[in-house]
Amino acid sequence: MGLFGNIWCDPPWTLVESSVQAMKSIKPDVDFLLWTGDSVLHADVAKINHTFNGIILDNATELFKTTFPDTPVYASFGNHDSYPMDQFKPRNTALYNETLARWRTWIDDSSQDENFRKGGFYTVKTAKNIRIVALNTNIYYKDNKAVHAEGDPAGQFDWLTQTLEAARQKKEKVIITGHIAPGFQLNQETELYTHQNGRLVKILKQYYDVISAMHFGHEHADVLKLLRNGDGVPLIPVFLAPSVTPITLGPLHNPGIRLVKYDRVTGTHIDISQYYLDLHAANKAEIARWKLEYNTSGAYGLPDLSPEALDNLIDKMKDPASHEFKRYWKYYVVSPADEFIEDCDTLCHATVICGMTEFIQADFVNCFAEIIISLSVRVTYCMPLLGLSLSLSLFLFM
Numbered sequence: 001m002g003l004f005g006n007i008w009c010d011p012p013w014t015l016v017e018s019s020v021q022a023m024k025s026i027k028p029d030v031d032f033l034l035w036t037g038d039s040v041l042h043a044d045v046a047k048i049n050h051t052f053n054g055i056i057l058d059n060a061t062e063l064f065k066t067t068f069p070d071t072p073v074y075a076s077f078g079n080h081d082s083y084p085m086d087q088f089k090p091r092n093t094a095l096y097n098e099t100l101a102r103w104r105t106w107i108d109d110s111s112q113d114e115n116f117r118k119g120g121f122y123t124v125k126t127a128k129n130i131r132i133v134a135l136n137t138n139i140y141y142k143d144n145k146a147v148h149a150e151g152d153p154a155g156q157f158d159w160l161t162q163t164l165e166a167a168r169q170k171k172e173k174v175i176i177t178g179h180i181a182p183g184f185q186l187n188q189e190t191e192l193y194t195h196q197n198g199r200l201v202k203i204l205k206q207y208y209d210v211i212s213a214m215h216f217g218h219e220h221a222d223v224l225k226l227l228r229n230g231d232g233v234p235l236i237p238v239f240l241a242p243s244v245t246p247i248t249l250g251p252l253h254n255p256g257i258r259l260v261k262y263d264r265v266t267g268t269h270i271d272i273s274q275y276y277l278d279l280h281a282a283n284k285a286e287i288a289r290w291k292l293e294y295n296t297s298g299a300y301g302l303p304d305l306s307p308e309a310l311d312n313l314i315d316k317m318k319d320p321a322s323h324e325f326k327r328y329w330k331y332y333v334v335s336p337a338d339e340f341i342e343d344c345d346t347l348c349h350a351t352v353i354c355g356m357t358e359f360i361q362a363d364f365v366n367c368f369a370e371i372i373i374s375l376s377v378r379v380t381y382c383m384p385l386l387g388l389s390l391s392l393s394l395f396l397f398m
């Protein structure tokens, strides 16, 4: 194990501390921080317990408070933060009550106590008048057996609808944060129960005009998504930040942190600067040098991160040979050395593209079929140049 950890393990405290200190040195005077959860390690239930998890949550909370004493942190639970892991039952569990006390300085509004005690969700207004809506999407996680897979556990859907309706009436702009995003992962599955994934997406589409952007974690990868309506009109940008923990659930990846530039009036996101730690180099030198990996304006030439700008970018990425897609795939895994980057083949590319814009099973399947068919047509057209054996192998691919 290196000083800053390794890819098969959760981070030692040196890496956790280093990541928060790096955030401070990159920009100490931010408006707020988003902390998307999963502070507790990926461990066997038999090796941890509620008290142990509580100590980790205390330590992580304290680290943010001492490093950023004057900056609010809007935190959400991750599925690993409960004990037993993934189990989030509605109302008054010890986890909700104890964590409300932990995060009280940041959730400085007693009108949210009932929501938090009921389901670990809340809303607050930032000093710059942007409304933060922090969801507990772990409630809908497909491994959460403490609720029904349908219905509205803890009343979070009703609350979300009412909160977004009130924001619309007051002409507020909303940033939504949480741990597990709706939609599809690289394994072509949604992490949320099908019915609840669909209900969440429906509410978000209904209130797209007040939602500036959404931020999640969970997948340990740098993921871009874009919620669109049934006619393909882009509505809401969705960003999944890569994890600090190097433990891998899919392709090997480095630890990452990010800085988001946004318009304080409209809430529109303008640029994301993604920083990373080359874990191998840090362990070798025994010093952590967090570096800028990319920013969205420079890497993709984006004027901003509006739904329209992201729609154009995704259009370019539909070509797997485009430099936009090649960059995206490298950033997806947070830039490990080239020899460690696994190829994203045709199926992988179709999965990534459809995962960006499709959030419902039937839509995802249709998108996937369309991309594969259009690729086949394109290759068939080039067949005389490519030769028989290649065209045959691609035909088999269909």
Ligand SMILES: [Zn+2]
Pocket (backbone or CB within 6 Å): 038, 078, 079, 080, 179, 217, 218, 219
């Ligand atoms: Zn998670």
